[in-house]
Amino acid sequence: MSDKPSPKVGLFVTCLVDLFRPTVGFAAIKLMEDAGCIVDVPRAQTCCGQPAYNSGDRADTRAIAENTIAAFEDFDYVVAPSGSCASMLKNHYPSLFAGDAGWQARAEAFSARVFELVSFLTDVLGVKKVDATYEGTITYHDSCSGLRELGIKAQPRLLLQTVGGTRIVEMGESDACCGFGGTFSVKYPEISNEIVGRKTENIGDTAADTLLAGDLGCLMNMAGKLKRQGATTQVRHVAEVLAGMTDTPPIGGSD
Amino acid sequence: MAVEITSPQFKQNTRDALKDAPLQRALGKVREGFIHKRQVAIDALPEFDALRDSARDIKNHTLAHLDLYLEAYEEKVTEAGGHVHWAETAADARGIILDICRRVDARTVTKGKSMITEEIGLNDFLEQCGVTPVETDLGEYIIQLRGEHPSHIIAPAIHVNKDQVESDFRRVHDHLPANRDLSEPETLLDEARRVLRSKYFEADVGITGANFLVAETGTSIIVTNEGNGDLTQTLPRIHIVVASLEKIVPTLDDVSQILRVLARSATGQEMSVYTTLSTGPRRDKDPDGPDEYHVVLLDNGRSAMLGTQFQDMLRCIRCGACMNHCPVYHTVGGHAYGWVYPGPMGAVLTPSLIGIDKAGHLPNASTFCGRCEEVCPMRIPLPKMMRHWREREFERGINPATQRVGLGLWAFLARRPALYAFAMSIAIPALSLFGGAKRRYRYLPLAGGWTRYRDLPAPESRTFMQQWKQREALKQEARP
Numbered sequence: 001m002s003d004k005p006s007p008k009v010g011l012f013v014t015c016l017v018d019l020f021r022p023t024v025g026f027a028a029i030k031l032m033e034d035a036g037c038i039v040d041v042p043r044a045q046t047c048c049g050q051p052a053y054n055s056g057d058r059a060d061t062r063a064i065a066e067n068t069i070a071a072f073e074d075f076d077y078v079v080a081p082s083g084s085c086a087s088m089l090k091n092h093y094p095s096l097f098a099g100d101a102g103w104q105a106r107a108e109a110f111s112a113r114v115f116e117l118v119s120f121l122t123d124v125l126g127v128k129k130v131d132a133t134y135e136g137t138i139t140y141h142d143s144c145s146g147l148r149e150l151g152i153k154a155q156p157r158l159l160l161q162t163v164g165g166t167r168i169v170e171m172g173e174s175d176a177c178c179g180f181g182g183t184f185s186v187k188y189p190e191i192s193n194e195i196v197g198r199k200t201e202n203i204g205d206t207a208a209d210t211l212l213a214g215d216l217g218c219l220m221n222m223a224g225k226l227k228r229q230g231a232t233t234q235v236r237h238v239a240e241v242l243a244g245m246t247d248t249p250p251i252g253g254s255d
Numbered sequence: 256m257a258v259e260i261t262s263p264q265f266k267q268n269t270r271d272a273l274k275d276a277p278l279q280r281a282l283g284k285v286r287e288g289f290i291h292k293r294q295v296a297i298d299a300l301p302e303f304d305a306l307r308d309s310a311r312d313i314k315n316h317t318l319a320h321l322d323l324y325l326e327a328y329e330e331k332v333t334e335a336g337g338h339v340h341w342a343e344t345a346a347d348a349r350g351i352i353l354d355i356c357r358r359v360d361a362r363t364v365t366k367g368k369s370m371i372t373e374e375i376g377l378n379d380f381l382e383q384c385g386v387t388p389v390e391t392d393l394g395e396y397i398i399q400l401r402g403e404h405p406s407h408i409i410a411p412a413i414h415v416n417k418d419q420v421e422s423d424f425r426r427v428h429d430h431l432p433a434n435r436d437l438s439e440p441e442t443l444l445d446e447a448r449r450v451l452r453s454k455y456f457e458a459d460v461g462i463t464g465a466n467f468l469v470a471e472t473g474t475s476i477i478v479t480n481e482g483n484g485d486l487t488q489t490l491p492r493i494h495i496v497v498a499s500l501e502k503i504v505p506t507l508d509d510v511s512q513i514l515r516v517l518a519r520s521a522t523g524q525e526m527s528v529y530t531t532l533s534t535g536p537r538r539d540k541d542p543d544g545p546d547e548y549h550v551v552l553l554d555n556g557r558s559a560m561l562g563t564q565f566q567d568m569l570r571c572i573r574c575g576a577c578m579n580h581c582p583v584y585h586t587v588g589g590h591a592y593g594w595v596y597p598g599p600m601g602a603v604l605t606p607s608l609i610g611i612d613k614a615g616h617l618p619n620a621s622t623f624c625g626r627c628e629e630v631c632p633m634r635i636p637l638p639k640m641m642r643h644w645r646e647r648e649f650e651r652g653i654n655p656a657t658q659r660v661g662l663g664l665w666a667f668l669a670r671r672p673a674l675y676a677f678a679m680s681i682a683i684p685a686l687s688l689f690g691g692a693k694r695r696y697r698y699l700p701l702a703g704g705w706t707r708y709r710d711l712p713a714p715e716s717r718t719f720m721q722q723w724k725q726r727e728a729l730k731q732e733a734r735p
């Protein structure tokens with residue numbers, strides 16, 4: 001570690017991790033602490049606001065954004081274990097305040113400090129390897145927002161290569177959407193189901209025993225479909241494997 | 256008269272599409288063919304992204320001065336001996352075209368591929384008025400025989416397989432000997448050409464669309480792969496170009512820039528096989544060409560998009576890349592969208608042209624995966640504009656009540672972190688218990704949309720916030 005002061009990081013847990021998969025939050029904290037950060041979790045956070053934002057409800061989105069920005073003002077960095085939520089905070093929050101100079105400046109200052117977890121580790125902290133082992137063959141799905149709005153593709157693979165005991169096999173169309181799309185998955189379930197069906201076919205073709213990704217929404221969707229199809233694939237958030245925290249049962253169970 | 260709108264029944268349309276086995280097979284080809292070919296073409300052109308920027312800038316500049324360029328264009332067309340007709344609505348455009356056909360007593364018109372004539376429902380209208388339209392693009396010809404509409408803006412018959420085409424040809428071309436080989440795309444094309452050849456000479460009027468209208472010269476440009484457009488516009492006495500007003504570009508130089516991204520994005524070709532420029536009618540020394548040259552310039556709601564959140568959509572050059580890369584289009588095909596324009600570009604454009612009250616499903620039926628914007632050669636922010644449509648719907652309260660109530664309840668909590676944490680600290684552990692040893696649910700009340708097709712993973716245990724609070728409290732106690 002350099003002798004620079006330890007960066008103060010506020011963890012934006014994300015609502016799905018908070019409610020469904022706390023292990024991901026603790027894995028994120030471990031990874032950042034191992035890299036020399038001081039991590040805290042502001043209580044006054046709920047969700048990034050995407051359900052409202054993508055449903056056209058700007059007023060509620062803005063209210064949620066104001067809460068979030070205020071809660072994280074004291075940190076050097078704001079980090080989320082999700083490309084989708086991180087991009088919401090980073091790329092979309094400022095547009096909510098167009099025409100309100102004061103808030104827009106605050107939102108922009110906030111956005112500049114926001115990062116997705118894995119790219120934060122590699123691109124900001126310069127982490128090149130992790131201290132973890134995981135016995136298994138892994139395939140990695142590139143979640144859309146992380147991939148297209150934040151350019152996350154090489155970073156998770158770079159770190160996964162340093163996990164002991166792991167082999168990575170790429171699936172076909174790893175950059176195609178899994179069909180989750182937030183409320184899309186329940187508004188248009190038939191279409192969503194077809195899309196995730198193509199995804200699980202690609203996953204099955206790799207014969208990998210573990211599926212990883214960086215977004216819990218996509219992971220719950222793919223895990224739900226795999227389990228319904230009777231697949232035994234273990235589904236986990238990439239942070240769990242990178243942090244060596246794989247004692248909890250996989251997402252959706254293991255059988 | 257205009258094309259029937261089934262966009263309000265989008266959900267039913269998609270269910271029908273999912274059950275349509277030939278369609279599903281055809282969509283598999285979209286997924287593999289178009290995506291791969293585009294990628295190969297783009298990998299071979301390092302300056303592709305820079306070209307996209309300049310293509311975008313050219314169109315932005317044009318849209319900012321649209322009135323000036325349209326006037327300049329009209330002046331040049333007139334100078335070259337042609338006529339420009341301004342059509343505010345689809346009905347105006349149909350009327351203008353019919354008047355021209357009637358004046359020359361036209362019985363048949365040949366047509367090159369044109370989405371604008373689809374938009375104004377021209378074929379049905381002409382037929383009802385006693386003028387027979389004959390489509391000359393192979394794909395358009397096939398769907399005309401089948402009484403269908405295009406399901407893709409550059410590959411109108413992509414949903415039809417070659418066995419279906421063969422049986423359509425045998426049904427309609429009743430002179431065909433039974434042993435005539437129609438088993439390959441080439442033999443089908445030969446047969447279509449054979450039938451169409453005489454039509455070109457019989458036609459009194461040829462109607463084409465336009466990919467570009469050039470202000471500097473008054474030229475209209477079409478790009479095609481079959482050469483049918485050339486015959487359509489040069490053999491009949493009268494050539495009518497039907498184009499929407501955003502097709503305008505300032506100069507030929509600008510066109511050549513945009514052409515470099517168009518075919519690559521569309522079919523992966525460097526250039527389409529034919530790029531045909533027409534300026535005015537036949538001149539004295541020209542060996543061929545029409546006696547009259549008309550341009551019908553259609554607005555049909557486009558000028559109302561200028562200066563709004565939807566102006567960027569007017570940059571669209573109809574390459575089809577957005578639908579070729581769209582997971583929803585891949586799943587349901589073009590007809591499900593219920594009007595002329597499918598896929599992401601349709602999800603933005605259709606509400607502008609027929610109203611969000613009718614087209615509400617379209618901008619909602621997107622996962623926002625962003626791949627359309629990633630591939631759009633004109634850098635049109637399609638997901639952002641779909642979201643703007645959702646905002647308009649929300650403001651007008653026309654999205655379904657169940658969604659509004661659910662969202663309202665959730666937002667009420669999400670705006671109040673302490674209350675939210677409290678509510679979740681009760682709900683989540685209970686839900687987690689209910690997940691049992693399997694750690695998932697096959698069915699959950701109120702989550703039917705999800706659990707009909709997928710299991711729902713159960714929450715791990717207590718919320719992160721509960722566990723974090725406890726961990727912090729323990730740390731505090733441990734301190735001396």
Ligand code: SF4
Pocket residue numbers: 520570571572573574575576577578600627630631632633634635
């Ligand atoms: S929106 Fe873009 S990608 Fe889609 S057809 Fe238009 S130019 Fe092509």
